[in-house]
Amino acid sequence: MHLLEVKNLRTRFRTDAGTVHAVDGISYFIDEGEIIGLVGESGCGKSVSQLSVLQLIPVPPGEIAGGQAVFEGRDLLRFEAKGPEMREVRGGKISIIFQEPMTSLNPVLAVSRQLTEAMELHLKLDRKSSRARALDLLRMVGIPDAEKRFRNFPHQFSGGMRQRIMIAMALSCRPKIVVADEPTTALDVTTQAKVLEVMNDLVRRFRTSLVLVTHNLGVVARYAQRIYVMYAGRIVESGTSKDIFGNPKHPYTIGLLRSVPRLDETRKERLVPIPGSLPDLANMPGTCAFLPRCTRAGEDCRREPWGELRRVEGEHYTSCRMEMG
Amino acid sequence: MSGPAKEILLEVKNLRMHFPIPAGVLRRRPTAWVKAVDDVSFLIRKGETLGLVGESGCGKTTIGRCVLRIYAPTSGEIFFQQKEIGRLPESEIRPLRRQMQLIFQDPFSSLDPRQTAGSIVAEPLKIHSPATSFERRERVEELFRLVGLEPSMMRRYPHEFSGGQRQRIGIARALAMNPAFIICDEPVSALDVSIQAQITNLLEDLKNRLGLTYLFISHDLSVVRHISDQVAVMYLGRIVELTSWRELYENPLHPYTQALLSAVPIPDPFVEEERARIFLEGDVPSPVNPPAGCNFHPRCPRAIAGCQELSPALVETGHEHRVACIRVGE
Numbered sequence: 001m002h003l004l005e006v007k008n009l010r011t012r013f014r015t016d017a018g019t020v021h022a023v024d025g026i027s028y029f030i031d032e033g034e035i036i037g038l039v040g041e042s043g044c045g046k047s048v049s050q051l052s053v054l055q056l057i058p059v060p061p062g063e064i065a066g067g068q069a070v071f072e073g074r075d076l077l078r079f080e081a082k083g084p085e086m087r088e089v090r091g092g093k094i095s096i097i098f099q100e101p102m103t104s105l106n107p108v109l110a111v112s113r114q115l116t117e118a119m120e121l122h123l124k125l126d127r128k129s130s131r132a133r134a135l136d137l138l139r140m141v142g143i144p145d146a147e148k149r150f151r152n153f154p155h156q157f158s159g160g161m162r163q164r165i166m167i168a169m170a171l172s173c174r175p176k177i178v179v180a181d182e183p184t185t186a187l188d189v190t191t192q193a194k195v196l197e198v199m200n201d202l203v204r205r206f207r208t209s210l211v212l213v214t215h216n217l218g219v220v221a222r223y224a225q226r227i228y229v230m231y232a233g234r235i236v237e238s239g240t241s242k243d244i245f246g247n248p249k250h251p252y253t254i255g256l257l258r259s260v261p262r263l264d265e266t267r268k269e270r271l272v273p274i275p276g277s278l279p280d281l282a283n284m285p286g287t288c289a290f291l292p293r294c295t296r297a298g299e300d301c302r303r304e305p306w307g308e309l310r311r312v313e314g315e316h317y318t319s320c321r322m323e324m325g
Numbered sequence: 326m327s328g329p330a331k332e333i334l335l336e337v338k339n340l341r342m343h344f345p346i347p348a349g350v351l352r353r354r355p356t357a358w359v360k361a362v363d364d365v366s367f368l369i370r371k372g373e374t375l376g377l378v379g380e381s382g383c384g385k386t387t388i389g390r391c392v393l394r395i396y397a398p399t400s401g402e403i404f405f406q407q408k409e410i411g412r413l414p415e416s417e418i419r420p421l422r423r424q425m426q427l428i429f430q431d432p433f434s435s436l437d438p439r440q441t442a443g444s445i446v447a448e449p450l451k452i453h454s455p456a457t458s459f460e461r462r463e464r465v466e467e468l469f470r471l472v473g474l475e476p477s478m479m480r481r482y483p484h485e486f487s488g489g490q491r492q493r494i495g496i497a498r499a500l501a502m503n504p505a506f507i508i509c510d511e512p513v514s515a516l517d518v519s520i521q522a523q524i525t526n527l528l529e530d531l532k533n534r535l536g537l538t539y540l541f542i543s544h545d546l547s548v549v550r551h552i553s554d555q556v557a558v559m560y561l562g563r564i565v566e567l568t569s570w571r572e573l574y575e576n577p578l579h580p581y582t583q584a585l586l587s588a589v590p591i592p593d594p595f596v597e598e599e600r601a602r603i604f605l606e607g608d609v610p611s612p613v614n615p616p617a618g619c620n621f622h623p624r625c626p627r628a629i630a631g632c633q634e635l636s637p638a639l640v641e642t643g644h645e646h647r648v649a650c651i652r653v654g655e
Contacts (some may be wrong), residue, residue: 218590
């Protein structure tokens, strides 16, 4: 059994422009101690899928329309969103790190208090032992002079330090899974490298599982063992990191990999972009969402509905029927 | 560089831009200065692209704003088409602005939501040229085609466009007055990965077709490598390394450039497995109180005692490669 297995998750939002199927039937799993990457561009549903699993979707306008999220044998989606079982999981057994640390930390509380709060709640620690653990965590994520800075407020830290505090918070209740939603996108490249390294070391040390949600292919290449590529609410390709980067099968994955200039390749005359633009999720045609931008689409693609994931080999799956021959 | 040296379009000499930090009840008395740009010199030849890279707060945007004279520099000289513009009064700057344009990072906040795309692109023409409304319309249509937009989209409002299309509108507006020089300030950073390559290619095509010269400001070292002829690396208000793109990426000499390059993730697990990283100590210090001597020394893996003493000048090491580090070439 997997630690978390999400099956056929569907989340939609009612908007003035119509119903948006933000997550349109995705299935994935994560095992203990594993790092998986959820990769895609804006609006592909990568963040919404994670918020759905934790029932953090605003209802209305949002709605989890179907699916299961089986964690430790129980379906999280059957819990009351604000009920005690969900609360025990959220922030306790599954914690989340957001992109922008300044907006996810409370500006008027000292970081010490923000760290101890969750531990008192989830681990039932008293003031003294939660403070001791909070201090340990700050040292672990590499905050210099942790004792001195313990009572500082978020604005007194730099962006990279704030993100480390978020990591400390996310790990504070000994979670089974940490979801990191674009954890380094707001950071500079040298800071990004350090924060990712800190995260990688810690999840290995505690055998925590990590879901790395990002648009940055480079970030997942270094750290994720398995990768799910999302487009317009669905997973279009999944496999081990080496499958996805070494032998990509979906034209979207291939297009993404080809469109980014790489430091280790000879400089090209021109980049090879993916033509067109991202689809309008309120107006989906029913056929493959990538069809209007696809250079290798065939007759079947225009006629048939969007394909389900099919196995290429081993753990490697793609939804593209052209690759299946 | 090969062939005869091309004409210099822009030359910046010893540019300083220090912002006062006001204090006191009336906030009139500066107590300290933010040294956003400190003694920066570089030049850009006609038809070339200078990539300016560095992390947030290093002063790269401030340099762009000084060149456009949005800011009046604290000291130093700026020669544009052989003319010193660093100290010109505003009235003499205005006509020059037709020659120099800016492309912004965020295509969502840089377009007026209440104007149609056509009217946004026509705005510089209304201000700077005596054209009739018919001529303006013709020109706007031409600009739309030039940046890959349908002229029929002129009547639409910014929110009806995707991020990539909005950036095209911003580019069309910058091109309206036939500028010679464009400052691209993080022009693709806010765009989705699959769209970035489209806009990068468009900028390159326009440069070749219209003979433009770019100052390309970005924190993305891979994009800068792709688009630049020369590259300048900035740290805390100073240029620490300046050379051709090939020299910089194949033979980086400054320890900061080396750390920066090693931190860029490469989308390939096979390559990443073999790659070593240089991790820097601490964070970028405040530009209010930069460290004495070389301002990179507290984080530098190669620092020696002498690094705390004097601020190293940008010196030529051969191969038209300039570095500000006393340890280079020891």
